[in-house]
Amino acid sequence: MKAKAKAARRRRPVNLEDIHEQRASSEEHLVKCPSYKDKRKGEDEELVKISSKKRRETANREEHSTRRLESNERERQRMHKLNNAFQALREVIPHVRAEKKLSKIETLTLAKNYINTLTATILNMSSGCATPGQEGSPANGGKLFQHYQQQHSDEDNDGHLKKYSTQIHSFRKGS
DNA sequence: TAGGCCATCTGGTCCT
DNA sequence: AGGACCAGATGGCCTA
Secondary structure: OOHHHHHHHOOOOOOHHHHHHHHHHHHHHHHHOHHHHHHHHHHHHHHHHOOHHHHHHHHHHHHHHHHHHHHHHHHHHHHHHHHHHHHHHHHHOOOOOOOOOOOHHHHHHHHHHHHHHHHHHHHHHHHHHOOOOOOOOHHHHHHHHHHHHHHOOOOOHHHHHHHHHHHHHHHHHHO
């Protein structure tokens, strides 16, 4: 199924424009239907009788509702930004299933292990190739390596690569 | 049909 | 005070 069609079927968010549209169409209806307008006139006279407290409550409700809609809109934008970031992450992680989108949890898990794999590779290279006095010398590489070892004392370097490739394949299997 | 994934709404809390 | 962030609830879509 096309993503666009799928997205169109999702719940349509309610926003301020919808509310304004509803209110506008309601006013339009009053203009188009005079008899209904007369009826409303009677109701309006009744409304004058209600206490100022009730009117304030109504105003507060409307204000609250407006603020809620504004917050909802901001929350949607925030989630869209988050999803864009997920998409950007998906695009830089090498994985097997190009035809099916990685889920969020898969993306995070693969990313974590991909980073571990790259880190381990860099550390291997820097400790094996650098010569004393050069940038990235064993002195620097050694500190990096110690720091890395402290954080990953329970796993070896090959372990990361195995874990990463196993996960790629298990995700493919799971699909 | 159940379970997974996702988008949205909502109220609470934190931060500026 | 108002916006950002978070987590729980809800409901829609998809797949096995």
